[in-house]
Amino acid sequence: MNAQTSFILKLVALAVIACVPLSGESFYIELVGKVLVMAIFAMSLDLLVGFTGLVSFGHAAYFGIAAYAVAILSPQYEAASLWYVLPASIGLAALAAFVIGLFVLRTKGIYFIMVTLAFAQMAYFIFHDTPLGGGSDGTYLNNKPSSAIFGWEPFDLNNEIHMFYFILVTLIVVYLFLARVLQSPFGRVLVGIKSNEHRMQSLGYFTFRYKLGAFTLAGGLGGLAGFLYATLFGFVTPELLSWHESGNVLLMVILGGMGNLAGVIAGAFAFELMREVFADITKYWQLLMGGVIVAVVLFLPGGLAGIPGRIKRAMHGGESK
Amino acid sequence: MSQTNNKEVLLQADKLTRRFGGLVANQDISVTLERGMIHVLLGPNGAGKSTCINMLSGDLPPSEGKIHFMGEDITRLTAAQRSQVGIGRSYQRTNIFPQFSVLENVRLAAQSRRQDPWRIFSKAMEAKWALEKARACIDEAGLGKRVDWVSGVLSHGEQRQLEVAMVLATDAQVLLLDEPLAGMGSEESASMVEVLKRLRQTRGILLVEHDMDAVFAVADMITVMVNGQLLECGPPAQIKASVAVQQAYLGTEESFHV
Amino acid sequence: MDFASFLIQTLNSLQYGLLLFLVASGLTLVFGIMGIINLAHGSFYMIGAYLAFVLTSATGSLMLAIALGIPLALVFGAFLEWALFAHLYKRDHLEQVLLTYGLILIFEQLRSLLVGDDVHGVAIPAFLDASIQLTEVMSYPVYRLAISVVCIVLAVALYFVIQRTRLGMMIRAGNDDRSMVESLGININMVYRIVFALGVAMAALAGMLASPISSVFPNMGSQVLIISFVIVVIGGIGSVWGALVAALIVGFADTFGKVLVPELSGIVVYVVMAVVLLWRPEGILKKG
16 A cells, blocks of 8 residues: 555545534444544554553553543533643643653563553552542533633534534644654654664663653643543543553554554554444453454464554655655 | 874773673773774683673673773763763674664664754654765765665675664764674675774774684784683784784684684 | 551551462562463452352352362463463563453453352351450451461462472573573473463462452452552562562551551552662562
């Protein structure tokens, strides 16, 4: 598939998604909206897993922290300003990622997986055990943030169609942003770190700073997804930070082929679709999902690892002309 | 010999010792590297040459001893910090980014000289200075014809040349090269020797090498190590004449063909 | 805190820490020897607890349930190693994470299918259903003491196996250098199978022992799994003695955390882990 076909395919997919609100079915608008939010979440994780080689198993923490931030920062009886809660929730998630990154990035490999998971669990318990965000029951976001600016309100997030397009535009912005970042000197260093961190160090790169930068950026973007989730559904629970969420988003990244932003969006769709379809067939959807996962790993050896390799070669072909 | 008249000491290691548990891998190794000189570290397998080069490059902290670079104590600097002051190294096993093009490998090395991790919006391929420098270093290492190739498909010898180009792109004053000739055919080997001689003029090179013919063709200074200890250090003629060296190393495993 | 309640909390800490050691020691051995990250390890704890519930209901005795459950868990572990984990040794961590995550979904769903989603209790064996009077108002249950004793006996047995037997020699060698073990002509696959089965059995036993005091409930495995990860991180991958020390640290931190700072009890052990990471990123005992 050459660059042109792939670009056209992406545009067609975008057009199809953009038409979803025409259906007028609230169920589908909300479902696809949710998938798009998860796609943003998955892209943020892909920056770590697919491009930097950091397998984080605790990415839900940043999603959840931002989601709680919206709920906590919004006053109870009126709407908060979008232009305040949006940057604040992203900033808090990024700050949490920065601080946690200082700890977890001291470790590598299996350790890194376990330690990211453990820190996410710590964040989970902070919301689960303390009255900060309503304890284990979670809390409601009574009023969705208002986009009003100097008396003018360009869009209304209480309107499901406005909300949908707000999410879609955010997805496009995040996609273009990450694509650009990966072309930057910073992004090239991340890919170098994934390939061979030790070699990057001997070339004089202080790789810790780059990894911390990537971890913070990924946390902030994961927070953006969490913000959208809380705004879309209007409530938050500690389960948003649970390790099942971290596992699910990792699955989306892997399904979509790590290191490929558009693929990861497709991965989010595939995952949610599988969940819906299996849940329709049987209430034991987890069994089918688990079986599919186990079968993929067992019977496609290298199949998963082969996907990023192919993508890298394709990316590479584009670069060296 | 192309030694300059006013000798400038680039790298000086004093009594480096490295222990692994009870095992002493290097004991009291002292090495001096001057600009304009190729200094070869010679010794049988297990003599501790790799340990020594790893201590010089910062990949392994020494248990005892000091390392100075142009008068500055660098003993406690990390590998990345040493690269930043001007010490570059290549590895015994080819260590490139195989999925990148030759140009991107060397461009990435050049980029390490101007790190702004927070500038995430400029395009890496639009930084002209890095591209120009990368191309110049690729030419200098004799890989001009392969600029746009995917580095993973290069021949073994070409990959070693690529490593040299990457080290050059980091403005290294000292080149620590771990067996740059290993596994090369005679033609490749000869062209690498030419490259090394050219590079020597403005830099200092420390080589670990097994290929005897090449060693005596390029070396200005040779340090012989056996069992983690320094056996003898001197110009090639002295090493050839040394009875101790012949007994300990050359006489048993290899003979002279120079 | 007066002395009697301090004593009770200390005994609780010991009992909890020792129980966690049973789970974490298998996890750390599988990490250290086989290089595998196994997210499904907590499920073995859950399976053990449900086995205890089902078998106790059927036989009327927890002791009998444990006697039947241990061989079942051993066979189950050996089977899993043969059928699934043996295919994971040379794979990257991401694939291991994936497969073992899939296994958790399967185990939890099967548990839901077979036993349901209710919380169940398991009766303490009659001869252990007593308590020791510490002061006039405070007493301590014998069953909890019995758990600690069983765990200590097992820890000593494990020490003996690892230090004194041929299997232990292979385990220690495998922990240091896999290729060396292979070059010695040791059947490494058999060592792997035995270690994995033992790990499963110990985790299941921990679940069975805990079932009367913690009760039996869905997703009980994931809590234990994550705490076990914390223990492995604190103790150092592959180190059984590191796991013992770390499990006791976690046992004390968690138990006393609940008493002293109840609001923040959930996060105390993670704070301990963070401190260890700053101090020694490789764990307090790297290998041993």
